[in-house]
Amino acid sequence: MKQLCLIDSTTSFARNFKFVHRKAFLDWQAHCARELRRLLPGEKLKDLIVNGMLRDRVQMTEGHLASGSTVGASRAFTDWLKTRDRAYLALEMEAAGLMAAVYKQTDPKHTLVLRAISDYGDERKEELDKVRKGALRRYAMHNAIHLLWRFFDAGILPL
Numbered sequence: 001m002k003q004l005c006l007i008d009s010t011t012s013f014a015r016n017f018k019f020v021h022r023k024a025f026l027d028w029q030a031h032c033a034r035e036l037r038r039l040l041p042g043e044k045l046k047d048l049i050v051n052g053m054l055r056d057r058v059q060m061t062e063g064h065l066a067s068g069s070t071v072g073a074s075r076a077f078t079d080w081l082k083t084r085d086r087a088y089l090a091l092e093m094e095a096a097g098l099m100a101a102v103y104k105q106t107d108p109k110h111t112l113v114l115r116a117i118s119d120y121g122d123e124r125k126e127e128l129d130k131v132r133k134g135a136l137r138r139y140a141m142h143n144a145i146h147l148l149w150r151f152f153d154a155g156i157l158p159l
Contacts, residue, residue: 013156014062014112021154025060028150032058032143039135053128054136058143063089065115067096075122091121112157114148116140 018025036045036058048054066081066088081088095113102111118140119125128136151157 013151014060017151017154017156018060021150021156024150024154028143028147029058031146032139035142036139039139040132044131048131053124060147061089063087065089065095065113066091067093067099069093069096078121090115090117114144116142116144 013020040048045054049056064085064087066085070077070093078091081091092115095115098113099111116137118137119128148157
């Protein structure tokens, strides 16, 4: 495995978005809730929430990502990563490539990595990906895109 790249998404606007732009944040959550009910109507949604596989409300979390050339699909690998940094929120592959390109071209301090997390990065990944042919992955991407638009609407990102 190649070395993992730690990406810290610490930015004050993201950290304070739900407080400073409360209406935009609540509108985003309501929009995402409607989309979730559209994608997963009825009992399937209830089962996923009751079994702890899905939250009933979308959330925005700031923190560390482990990013590199390896995707994790086992609890053992995730547990090993946590021995390096217990604060990792997710393991993913794309941000490392983005940050490497940005680092060569511009100031990486002006880069935002916004991730849509659709699974736990362990053996449950395959089960979650099967839900309505990838509905949870589409839901996560939809949420991230709409959050980005809320950031633009609130005027906290340059156009």
